[in-house]
Amino acid sequence: MSTEWPLWEIFIRSMHGLAHKHVGSLHAPDAEMAIKNARDVYTRRNEGVSIWAVRSADIHASAPGDRGPLFEPANDKVYRHPTFFPMPEEVKHL
Amino acid sequence: MYAQMVDTGVRKVQDAADMTPDEAAFQARIDADVKIEPKDWMPEAYRRTLVRQIQQHAHSEIVGMLPEGNWIGRAPSLKRKAILMAKVQDEGGHGLYLYSAAETLGVSRDQLVADLHAGKVKYSSIFNYPTLSWADIGAIGWLVDGAAIMNQIPLCRCSFGPYARAMIRICKEESFHQRQGYDILLALCRGTPEQKAMAQDALNRWWWPSLMMFGPPDAESVHSAQSAKWKIKLLSNDELRQRFVDQTVPQADHLGITMPDPLLKWNADTGHYDFGPIDWNEFHQVLKGNGPCNRERLRARVKAWEDGAWVRDAAVAHAEKRAARAAKVAA
Numbered sequence: 001m002s003t004e005w006p007l008w009e010i011f012i013r014s015m016h017g018l019a020h021k022h023v024g025s026l027h028a029p030d031a032e033m034a035i036k037n038a039r040d041v042y043t044r045r046n047e048g049v050s051i052w053a054v055r056s057a058d059i060h061a062s063a064p065g066d067r068g069p070l071f072e073p074a075n076d077k078v079y080r081h082p083t084f085f086p087m088p089e090e091v092k093h094l
Numbered sequence: 095m096y097a098q099m100v101d102t103g104v105r106k107v108q109d110a111a112d113m114t115p116d117e118a119a120f121q122a123r124i125d126a127d128v129k130i131e132p133k134d135w136m137p138e139a140y141r142r143t144l145v146r147q148i149q150q151h152a153h154s155e156i157v158g159m160l161p162e163g164n165w166i167g168r169a170p171s172l173k174r175k176a177i178l179m180a181k182v183q184d185e186g187g188h189g190l191y192l193y194s195a196a197e198t199l200g201v202s203r204d205q206l207v208a209d210l211h212a213g214k215v216k217y218s219s220i221f222n223y224p225t226l227s228w229a230d231i232g233a234i235g236w237l238v239d240g241a242a243i244m245n246q247i248p249l250c251r252c253s254f255g256p257y258a259r260a261m262i263r264i265c266k267e268e269s270f271h272q273r274q275g276y277d278i279l280l281a282l283c284r285g286t287p288e289q290k291a292m293a294q295d296a297l298n299r300w301w302w303p304s305l306m307m308f309g310p311p312d313a314e315s316v317h318s319a320q321s322a323k324w325k326i327k328l329l330s331n332d333e334l335r336q337r338f339v340d341q342t343v344p345q346a347d348h349l350g351i352t353m354p355d356p357l358l359k360w361n362a363d364t365g366h367y368d369f370g371p372i373d374w375n376e377f378h379q380v381l382k383g384n385g386p387c388n389r390e391r392l393r394a395r396v397k398a399w400e401d402g403a404w405v406r407d408a409a410v411a412h413a414e415k416r417a418a419r420a421a422k423v424a425a
Contacts, residue, residue, distance in 0.1 A: 003410050004204045007197065024260070025194040027203055029406075030413035041190050044183070045267075064134045 007056040008034040010041075012048035020052050028053070096218045096242060097150035098309045098381070102143045102317040124325050129255040132198035140324055143317075144254055145199050146215065147326060152192035153210045153217035157391050159185045161225040162234060170228060177274050178231065184271065188264045195256040211396050219377060220307050222385030229282055229289075229296035235275015237297075237304040237342065243268045244338045245308070248328035257326070276345065283349045290350070297346065298354040305369075306377040308335040339367050 005027040011020035023042045028034035034053035043051070062070060078084050087094050110118065117137050123130065130136055159182050166182065169175035193203055209215040220238055225231060246268065249261040282293040312318045312330040321327035339358075346353060357370035379385065 003407075004202060005406065005410065007194075024191055024263075025197070026190060029409035030416065033409065033413075040183075041187050044180075044187065061133065064131070 005029050008038075008053045009056050009059060010034070010038040011052040011054070012038075012042055013050040013052075014047060015049050020050065023047075025056060096154040096245065096307075097147040098216065098218060098307070100143060100147040100150065100317060100321065102320040103139045104317070104320050107319045107323060121323070124253045124323075127253075127325075129258065130253050131255045132200075139320075140326075141199050143321065143324070144257065144326060145196055145201055147321075148192055148196040148199075148257055148260075149201075149206050149209065149215050150217060152189045152196060152206070153215060154221060155185050155189035155192060157217045157221045157395060158238075159189075160391055160394055161221055161223070161387075162231060164225050165228060165231050168228070169231075174278070181235070181271055181274060184267050188267070191260040191263055192257075195254075195260040198256045207399060211392070211399065213383070213392065216381060217391075218307060219380040219385065220303050221391060222380050222388045223299070223303050224387050226299075227292050227296060229279065229292040230300065232275045232278030232282065232293065233296035233300040235271050235273075236279055236345070237275075237300050238307070239268055239271040239275060240342060241304050241307045241338050243272060244334050244341075249326075251325075251328060253325035279349055279351075283351060293349065294351045297351050301353050301355070302372065302376075303380075305335055305339070305372055306374075306380075308332075308338070310374060310377070336366055339369055343367050 006029075007025055008028055008031075009025050010023050012023050013020045026034065026037050026041055028037050031053055035051050038051045038053055042048070074080070108117070108121075110121075113121065116135060120130075120136060120140075130140075162178065162182050162185070166175060166178050169178050193206060196206060197203060206215075210217070220241075225234070243265065246261050246265050250258055250265055252258050252261070279293050279296075282289040309331040312332055318327060318330065322330075343353065343358065353369075355370045357368065359368055361368045380388070383389070
């Protein structure tokens with residue numbers, strides 16, 4: 001069997017000024033073909049105005065087991081949300 | 095469905111007593127509707143079953159391009175031809191979304207393709223029937239894609255994140271497929287008596303195979319029960335089939351054509367249509383490889399893969415050459 005084309009992760013930015021968003025992956029021999037293939041696979045219905053292609057091998061991800069140490073510290077810092085602070089009703093624009 | 099009779103590798107549904115602590119924690123996450131992601135721990139049987147199911151589904155999309163592709167060159171107008179090309183291209187896209195979802199489970203694309211070509215993994219029985227007339231293209235969109243939508247909408251909520259996300263993307267596009275099919279039949283049924291007879295003939299040939307797409311009655315399968323527990327199958331075969339019949343019969347009435355089933359009739363007590371017995375022998379024969387087009391379909395896929403090998407190799411050689419050149423300039 002010949003060499004399998006490497007896997008790429010595809011990110012698309014839609015028309016409305018939002019950030020590029022991960023839409024899926026595909027195989028391509030190089031970055032140029034990855035973008036061409038992404039055009040055909042992920043934007044057949046005007047889904048985007050910009051494409052990023054990143055080699056899947058270059059993505060570093062947090063481990064599922066680290067979920068606790070990484071994200072739990074935020075749980076006890078409710079004061080980071082504006083609703084933590086009760087405001088007098090008669091005071092406006094806060 | 096597109097994935098029929100998926101083997102879970104289990105002999106009986108696992109209950110709490112047989113589970114290891116890891117398995118129990120995993121089942122608890124599923125019961126709480128937390129999505130399972132590729133890097134999360136999962137039982138090996140769950141992983142293997144999903145690879146089989148998603149792979150069957152992906153192969154069905156790709157093989158499904160063949161019966162419809164058969165009519166691209168003979169579509170009755172430029173408009174119909176452009177629409178059919180877009181539809182067939184979508185099917186290719188759906189196959190690709192699903193292959194990448196399967197690959198997140200640690201299998202390679204080439205392995206998935208090799209499994210199909212070796213006959214180790216099936217695709218949906220429906221694509222082993224021939225497309226004999228233009229009306230068949232209408233019937234496929236209306237019935238086959240209609241049945242697919244029925245099955246795929248619940249799968250948007252399945253427990254495996256990448257599969258659920260691929261299904262959401264696919265479902266957004268399927269509705270076009272079903273409507274273009276119905277539109278073809280509308281045009282034929284409003285046309286000459288000969289054209290209407292073509293539509294009726296297509297319905298006669300595609301109705302029963304479409305009902306078989308949902309797979310055998312659920313009660314017979316331990317796999318369905320385990321898959322339901324894992325939330326990778328959300329509604330039973332019979333439930334989906336009944337919904338499909340209920341929604342499709344009035345659509346046929348509107349076209350003025352009739353299902354080839356003398357026992358089909360509205361049952362006011364149940365609020366559903368009753369329908370005649372399905373020939374499961376035919377279904378099993380088709381799955382075994384003895385349908386009208388099984389050999390032709392697989393031969394076409396293998397030929398496309400082999401004929402394209404030099405293109406894939408050349409693209410890799412080109413990429414390597416350019417990378418080497420860039421490295422030299424940088425040095």
